[in-house]
Amino acid sequence: MGMAWPASLAGILKAYPEMLLATACFILFRRLSRNRRLPVCWPVVGMLPYVVTHVHHLHDWTADVLRESRYSFRFLGPWFADKEVLLTCDPANVNHIFNVNFSNYPKGGDFADIFDVLGNGIFNADAESWRSQRRMAHALVSHARFRVFLARASRDKVRRSLVPLLRLAAERGEVLDLQEVFTRFSFDSSCTLIFGADPGSLSPDFPSSPFAHAIDVAEKVIFIRHVMPKTWWKALRWLKLGHERRFAEAWETIDRCVAKYISQRRELQRSGPTAQMTSAPKGVEGEEGEGLDMLTSYLQQQAGTGTSDVEFDRFLRDTALNLMIAGRDTTSAGLSWFFWLLSTNPEVEAKILEELRDQLPAEYHAGTGGDGLAVFDPVELSKMAYLHAALCEALRLYPPVPFEHKAPLKPEVLPSGAKVYERTRVVVSIYAMGRMEGIWGKDCKEFRPERWISETGKVKHEPSYKFLSFNAGPRTCLGKEIAFTQMKAAAAAIIYNFKVEVVRAHVVAPKLSIILHMENGLKVTVTRRHK
Structure with missing residues (x-):
């Protein structure tokens, strides 16, 4: 089965040359990291090229990364995004975040922005x-x-x-x-x-x-x-x-x-x-x-x-x-x-x-x-x-x-x-x-x-x-x-x-x-x- 990107993501690549640059960088350096199972953080573009190339099976790729990294992995995005993502499926982390220290993890402004159509409903509320x-x-x-x-x-x-x-x-x-x-x-x-x-x-x-x-x-x-x-x-x-x-x-x-x-x-x-x-x-x-x-x-x-x-x-x-x-x-x-x-x-x-x-x-x-x-x-x-x-x-x-x-x-x-x-x-x-x-x-x-x-x-x-x-x-x-x-x-x-x-x-x-x-x-x- 060949790779088939969703039309919406293909449109994003055409509209934003930064993502094309990220893809090009990944292809260029792929030979250097072909034996690595975990993503490499490249200058400027971070690990974004890995997301782009694995987007057609993102959930299974994420599972492979977490399995290799023992349930937690820090994903570093492009420099201009000013964000980092901690991927995890560790039950101990989940229990801590969702239960033990629940008050430290509200939905927050970023979540409410992404799901703004939900207004002030229970999913966005804190x-x-x-x-x-x-x-x-x-x-x-x-x-x-x-x-x-x-x-x-x-x-x-x-x-x-x-x-x-x-x-x-x-x-x-x-x-x-x-x-x-x-x-x-x-x-x-x-x-x-x-x-x-x-x-x-x-x-x-x-x-x-x-x-x-x-x-x-x-x-x-x-x-x-x-x-x-x-x-x-x-x-x-x-x-x-x-x-x-x-x-x-x-x-x-x-x-x-x-x-x-x-x-x-x-x-x-x-x-x-x-x-x-x-x-x-x-x-x-x-x-x-x-x-x-x-x-x-x-x-x-x-x-x-x-x-x-x-x-x-x-x-x-x-x-x-x-x-x-x-x-x-x-x-x-x-x-x-x-x-x-x-x-x-x-x-x-x-x-x-x-x-x-x-x-x-x-x-x-x-x-x-x-x-x-x-x-x-x-x-x-x-x-x-x-x-x-x-x-x-x-x-x-x-x-x-x-x-x-x-x-x-x-x-x-x-x-x-x-x-x-x-x-x-x-x-x-x-x-x-x-x-x-x-x-x-x-x-x-x-x-x-x-x-x-x-x-x-x-x-x-x-x-x-x-x-x-x-x-x-x-x-x-x-x-x-x-x-x-x-x-x-x-x-x-x-x-x-x-x-x-x-x-x-x-x-x-x-x-x-x-x-x-x-x-x-x-x-x-x-x-x-x-x-």
Whole structure:
């Protein structure tokens, strides 16, 4: 397979001769360092040429560098960038940064600049703003009515949209991009939980969604900002040129779509309980006919805050977008890699299928999804240890968020012995962490769910600083249960009802993005298991 740079990065090389110079320097001196496995720091350009030449497989190259350097490596950029990066996947460093000395590693100004589209939401927030938002989010996800709403919405989305779509594809013998299916599934599910409205993007005709497309554009540009010197992309942002112009347009679309949802929900709030009881998406009404989505919950609390509608709407916009990106992309990426791993490990799929058959309640054998297709209840799925273990194993090998970056307020020495300063950006490669023998054993590159099963048959706990897919420490992801509920509901229904086969010769590779999507999607065919 030949080297194929993303079009956006190729454009960067043409537009900025400094990067061409860096590449030329690397080619010139490559013979002198051909026996070195670790990058060499060249005058002026630093180690930038190595990034350019390995950008087509950046995650695996980073893992190789960290393996060779014993889990930590200091990357020195060009002189004009005035930045250094400490790459690490050392669990001791992770525990120290994310937990022990958490207060020394806020998100900071650089992070907020890169992710400016997220506003003052929980991902960018620090100090009291972050604590306040986390308290509100924790109160929502732990609320009994929200949990009921989550379980019912997840099951019904699978029953009403996902299963019928796959049944139709099986009948027609069509090739599906399963990654696209999961992205639409998680987009609709996230909109339901956050806005109380299902946009219906998982319809068989795959309708376009300006909101979803704008989020895709924003994520691509955010990744470019990670690899481009800050002064360059800030200049483009100010001039509104290139990818930053597309970013600005996407931002406007995002604001418009979120504002529409907030306005609709606020009107329902003002209309009284009767209107709210009839506003839940079809098929996800609560026990009393009302679903507790995020907007409804937060709007009910506004009266006690003393804030104006304009100010509170800005808060709702930032909160909703943060949760939307977190919910949509991580779940879809996790499911995509999970099914690809199942396709290459049929023995794991067989064990999951056996577990589903053994624990399927008698009333479900007749099928509840229509045409004899079974759909599982999240309560029953929570008892299935092997399915949970297989999902954890997929997230270990292919974490939806492949890296995290932090910056210290004060200089210090990390447990690995590496020194960090105010200008040091610490990048934790979660992707590399799952591929280190010293962390996960000699079989670290194998897809083996059994590593998550204890001797008693229960799911084994691994510390979050070792299994970082849901973050660690005070910022541990509050949506972990939501993600597992949605992934299990989708995975169980698909595995039990359909045989999924990846199209022969289809190339699967990680995409260069802040989310670990697949570069070419996941092209599959599906056939019915039971008729």
